[in-house]
Amino acid sequence: MDILEIMKRRTSRRSYNNKPLTDEQVKQINEVIEYGMNKYNVKAELLVGNDDVFKGFTSSYGMFSGVNNYIVFYGKVDNQNLNEEVGMLGEEIILRATEIGLSTCWVGGTYSKKLCPVKIDDDENLVCIVAIGETKENTSFREKFIKGLSKRHSKSIDLMITSDVELPDWIINGMKAVQLAPSAVNRQPVKFVYKDNVLRASVDDINSYQGIDLGIAKIHFNLGSNKGSFKIGNNAEFIEELI
Ligand SMILES: Cc1cc2nc3c(=O)[nH]c(=O)nc-3n(C[C@H](O)[C@H](O)[C@H](O)COP(=O)(O)O)c2cc1C
Numbered sequence: 455m456d457i458l459e460i461m462k463r464r465t466s467r468r469s470y471n472n473k474p475l476t477d478e479q480v481k482q483i484n485e486v487i488e489y490g491m492n493k494y495n496v497k498a499e500l501l502v503g504n505d506d507v508f509k510g511f512t513s514s515y516g517m518f519s520g521v522n523n524y525i526v527f528y529g530k531v532d533n534q535n536l537n538e539e540v541g542m543l544g545e546e547i548i549l550r551a552t553e554i555g556l557s558t559c560w561v562g563g564t565y566s567k568k569l570c571p572v573k574i575d576d577d578e579n580l581v582c583i584v585a586i587g588e589t590k591e592n593t594s595f596r597e598k599f600i601k602g603l604s605k606r607h608s609k610s611i612d613l614m615i616t617s618d619v620e621l622p623d624w625i626i627n628g629m630k631a632v633q634l635a636p637s638a639v640n641r642q643p644v645k646f647v648y649k650d651n652v653l654r655a656s657v658d659d660i661n662s663y664q665g666i667d668l669g670i671a672k673i674h675f676n677l678g679s680n681k682g683s684f685k686i687g688n689n690a691e692f693i694e695e696l697i
Contacts (some may be wrong), residue, residue, distance in 0.1 A: 457677045460552050461634040466494060467557035469597045470587040474503035479556065479571070482497040483586070486550045487525070490543040496529045496536065498543060499572050500586075507565040518564070518585060525584045526572045535686050537660065540581045541669020542686075545635070548584060549677075557589040560670075562638055562663050582666065615646035625653065625679040631678020635671050638663035642645035644671040655691040 475483070480502055487498045502523050502567050525547065527540040548558045562582045611629045613623070621629075625648060637643065643664045647654050655672060657664035665688075672684040675692075682695035 457549070458631060458634075460549055461631055461674065461678075464548060464558070464634070464636070466559040466561055466636060467589045468502040468518045468585075470518070470522060470557065470585065470589055472520040472522050473555075473588055475500075475523050475587065479554065482554055482557075483525075483547060483551060484549045487543075490546055494539040494543045495533050495576075496527060496539045496543050496581075497578075498528075498547070500563055501526065501571065504571065506569045506571055507554050508585075509566065509569060515609075518559070518561070521587065522584045523585070523587045524561070525586060526570060526580065527582055527584070528572065528574050528580045529576050530568070531577055531579050535665075536579065537581060537663075537665025538669040538686060538688070539670075541666040542672075542673050543669075544582075544584055544666070545670040545673040548636075549673075551586055556586055559585045560636055560638070560666070561585055562666065577683070582663075600686075607640070614642065614644065615648060617648040618650070619648070621648065624679045628675040628679030631674040632671050635674040636665075637667040637670065640652070641667070642671075644668050653692040654689050655684055655692075660688040 456500060480500065483500055487500060492500060500523065504523070505521050507524065508518050508521050527544055533539070544560065551558050560582065561584065565583055567580055570580060611626065611633065613630065613678070615629055618656045629646070643657050644667055645656055657668045660668065668688065676683040682693050684690055684692050
């Protein structure tokens with residue numbers, strides 16, 4: 455399936471069907487996790503048939519139901535790019551999950567960190583989790599209501615990028631993919647600047663959820679532009695590659 459189609463199909467889902475992933479689904483997701491843990495300085499663990507971290511959570515924004523699988527993201531405290539790298543690895547996993555028909559949702563705040571069964575060392579930080587599993591084809595009224603609290607609408611490309619020239623097609627294609635990227639409370643905080651033929655992406659506060667949003671947006675841009683990839687780091691530049 456075309457990557458833009460996969461991005462269009464992805465949407466955060468919060469009502470799951472309580473089923474553990476099948477062995478085949480686990481294998482496919484673990485393949486991306488393994489590949490990503492070699493590429494990024496981040497750890498990720500898929501928990502199957504487990505709903506510990508969602509027990510007792512009642513805020514309406516985070517009203518998840520029937521979650522039975524999730525991925526835990528964590529890493530070294532001294533990795534300055536930890537949030538961003540979690541965003542990159544997590545979104546690569548989410549796009550693959552979408553491709554194989556699974557639903558997902560990034561969960562930064564509305565879960566219990568205390569109940570997380572993964573052992574996080576003293577020199578490590580638990581960053582966030584991603585709920586994953588099968589959902590019903592149609593979203594329920596309840597789920598639509600919750601979704602409405604963090605309304606799905608995309609900023610226009612003009613609001614996300616400034617440039618000193620007319621934008622070339624590859625940047626427009628990259629930005630169309632960024633418009634489809636998830637972000638915490640759908641704030642879409644990543645700013646792109648194209649100046650003197652150099653493209654950069656940044657957020658105001660890299661140590662907040664915005665750091666994760668930055669990594670997610672970069673993955674979408676890289677895949678959508680099909681022209682190269684962003685270096686890791688706040689305000690880092692895009693490197694064009696011969697394809
Ligand atoms: C870093 C991050 C943290 C998020 N945390 C939560 C959360 O705690 N609870 C929740 O219900 N949704 C959470 N979301 C999902 C966003 O609300 C959702 O991505 C956004 O509203 C856009 O909707 P879409 O994903 O359907 O495009 C989070 C998303 C991101 C990227």
